[in-house]
Amino acid sequence: MPTPLTQRITAVLWPSFLMAGLATVVFFAVFDPYDLVAPTWFPNLSRLGAYSIGFFLFWLLTASSCLLTCYFQRPVNRVNRLPGRDKE
Amino acid sequence: MARPSDETASSDIETQLYAKRQKIYPREVHGLFAWLRTAAVLALLGLFYIVPWLRWDGRQAVLFDLPGRKFYLFGLTIWPQDFIYLSALLIIAAMSLFFFTALAGRLWCGYACPQTVWTEVFLWIERKIEGSRSQQMKRDKAPLNASKFAVKATKHAVWIVFSLWTGFTFVGFFTPILELGAKLLTFSTGPWETFWVLFYGFATYGNAGWLREQVCIYMCPYARFQSAMVDSNTLVISYDTARGEPRGPRRRGLDPSEKGLGHCIDCSICVQVCPTGIDIRDGLQYQCIGCAACIDGCDDVMQKMNYPKGLIRYTTQNALAGGETKILRPRVIIYAAILLVALSAVFYGLLTRDPIGLDVIRDRNALYRETSDGWIENVYTLKILNMEEIPRVFDVDIAGIEDARLVEDEDGVVVGGGEVVSYVVRVQVDPDEMSRQSTDFEFSVKARDDDSRVAVESARFVGPRWMGES
Ligand code: SF4
Numbered sequence: 001m002p003t004p005l006t007q008r009i010t011a012v013l014w015p016s017f018l019m020a021g022l023a024t025v026v027f028f029a030v031f032d033p034y035d036l037v038a039p040t041w042f043p044n045l046s047r048l049g050a051y052s053i054g055f056f057l058f059w060l061l062t063a064s065s066c067l068l069t070c071y072f073q074r075p076v077n078r079v080n081r082l083p084g085r086d087k088e
Numbered sequence: 089m090a091r092p093s094d095e096t097a098s099s100d101i102e103t104q105l106y107a108k109r110q111k112i113y114p115r116e117v118h119g120l121f122a123w124l125r126t127a128a129v130l131a132l133l134g135l136f137y138i139v140p141w142l143r144w145d146g147r148q149a150v151l152f153d154l155p156g157r158k159f160y161l162f163g164l165t166i167w168p169q170d171f172i173y174l175s176a177l178l179i180i181a182a183m184s185l186f187f188f189t190a191l192a193g194r195l196w197c198g199y200a201c202p203q204t205v206w207t208e209v210f211l212w213i214e215r216k217i218e219g220s221r222s223q224q225m226k227r228d229k230a231p232l233n234a235s236k237f238a239v240k241a242t243k244h245a246v247w248i249v250f251s252l253w254t255g256f257t258f259v260g261f262f263t264p265i266l267e268l269g270a271k272l273l274t275f276s277t278g279p280w281e282t283f284w285v286l287f288y289g290f291a292t293y294g295n296a297g298w299l300r301e302q303v304c305i306y307m308c309p310y311a312r313f314q315s316a317m318v319d320s321n322t323l324v325i326s327y328d329t330a331r332g333e334p335r336g337p338r339r340r341g342l343d344p345s346e347k348g349l350g351h352c353i354d355c356s357i358c359v360q361v362c363p364t365g366i367d368i369r370d371g372l373q374y375q376c377i378g379c380a381a382c383i384d385g386c387d388d389v390m391q392k393m394n395y396p397k398g399l400i401r402y403t404t405q406n407a408l409a410g411g412e413t414k415i416l417r418p419r420v421i422i423y424a425a426i427l428l429v430a431l432s433a434v435f436y437g438l439l440t441r442d443p444i445g446l447d448v449i450r451d452r453n454a455l456y457r458e459t460s461d462g463w464i465e466n467v468y469t470l471k472i473l474n475m476e477e478i479p480r481v482f483d484v485d486i487a488g489i490e491d492a493r494l495v496e497d498e499d500g501v502v503v504g505g506g507e508v509v510s511y512v513v514r515v516q517v518d519p520d521e522m523s524r525q526s527t528d529f530e531f532s533v534k535a536r537d538d539d540s541r542v543a544v545e546s547a548r549f550v551g552p553r554w555m556g557e558s
């Protein structure tokens with residue numbers, strides 16, 4: 001079944017975006033970036049910058065996991081098919 | 089083994105239905121529900137674009153001050169310590185959604201969802217610039233020429249300006265909007281602010297201008313589980329098959345029963361107005377966002393035909409089947425009860441909220457230090473939070489650790505209204521008096537002018553290993 005491209009892209013980027021947003025909120029409600037690594041490693045980073053970077057790191061993480069889910073979800077009979085046998 | 093022929097047949101249908109997305113040109117409708125929807129759009133967008141400009145006590149009235157780690161909601165300030173309220177708010181939002189869905193289906197989608205609201209605005213702009221549905225379809229079929237290009241370019245330019253303004257407003261909820269505006273005028277916004285303005289602006293443009301109903305169909309989690317909340321007593325938008333069928337064209341003024349027809353004249357207005365491009369006459373479908381455009385469209389036709397309105401209407405499955413609609417059923421009562429409990433809990437919590445907060449952080453660099461007179465010293469940073477708007481002086485004290493000395497650099501800590509102050513104190517003990525290597529004790533801070541403003545927090549004193557071994 002050909003899934004539309006829009007659906008495939010959103011299936012990876014969108015749930016991960018939502019979860020990354022949630023994770024960012026929870027994480028930074030508990031930890032203040034100023035109490036974490038920021039002052040020692042990135043002394044010039046604003047809190048907004050730290051939140052944004054945190055968000056994108058979370059998004060990278062969650063998107064990779066969505067990508068893997070989609071990848072493993074492909075029907076097994078389409079994987080490693082021998083050449084010449086892909087006609088149904 | 090799967091039957092290949094079946095699979096191919098169904099996949100052909102899927103391809104036809106989904107893979108190549110046909111652009112949908114929703115036809116403009118007028119009527120009661122179109123009016124309600126416009127009212128909802130104006131109210132919600134009005135709130136969104138105006139609220140960040142409101143002032144309260146010399147500051148922005150509603151500001152989710154991320155850099156300052158405080159949320160201002162008019163007279164109320166929410167701190168990271170109040171995280172529990174955020175969770176409670178999420179529960180309240182979810183329960184309201186369940187409650188209203190159980191009562192009347194996708195009210196949220198049809199009238200309040202940002203996706204609907206912004207799409208309405210984008211459609212409105214599109215109609216103003218590109219003309220009616222048929223004009224748009226004709227133009228899109230025509231080859232590209234100068235006038236077509238000009239019309240399209242104007243539309244996108246207006247969309248983009250509107251989106252950027254939306255992005256700016258969005259960021260204005262998180263950083264003070266007046267400063268942001270001033271910085272914007274001189275092109276000196278910070279890199280992250282600029283980034284988020286563009287990000288949100290782009291999301292608006294993409295979702296409301298291009299993706300539209302695909303967001304509802306592919307991206308919306310709510311749309312997927314709505315069926316779990318809807319039952320046969322829920323008001324949903326339905327076509328009255330018994331009354332409408334058999335459908336078919338006819339002259340005006342003809343008694344349909346003479347021709348053996350129902351009330352549906354098969355004019356396909358209901359399909360043309362549908363923003364998700366479905367035919368409501370096929371029954372309740374996952375794609376239907378409950379916008380009621382088809383009700384308005386069909387009522388108009390019914391009126392012209394001199395038939396009673398409501399061939400498509402808000403009704404329940406039970407009512408359509410000739411039964412009774414029960415409004416107060418267990419699921420509605422349960423959702424309402426949870427909603428009430430959560431709401432009262434939040435109000436009660438906010439009213440009786442402890443106005444003083446205290447956090448104790450041990451010095452991370454050294455576990456302990458030895459003083460010149462042979463005592464053991466631990467260093468702590470106290471974070472004292474004064475949630476009230478009045479500045480206060482606080483005295484620090486310790487309890488639960490015998491004969492310890494509390495060493496402070498100042499006499500009392502001044503904490504302004506709505507501020508957090510970090511205050512470093514040292515606790516020293518005589519190692520010979522200690523029976524254990526580590527001892528738990530308590531810090532307390534008390535306002536000098538008001539005994540009821542106290543906060544207590546536990547801490548741990550750690551010494552060298554030999555301490556207490558003698
Ligand atoms: S708008 Fe009403 S009359 Fe026209 S096709 Fe739809 S249901 Fe039938």
Ligand code: SF4
Nearest residue numbers: 362376377379380382
């Ligand atoms: S079927 Fe009717 S209510 Fe549902 S999305 Fe289409 S126009 Fe709106």
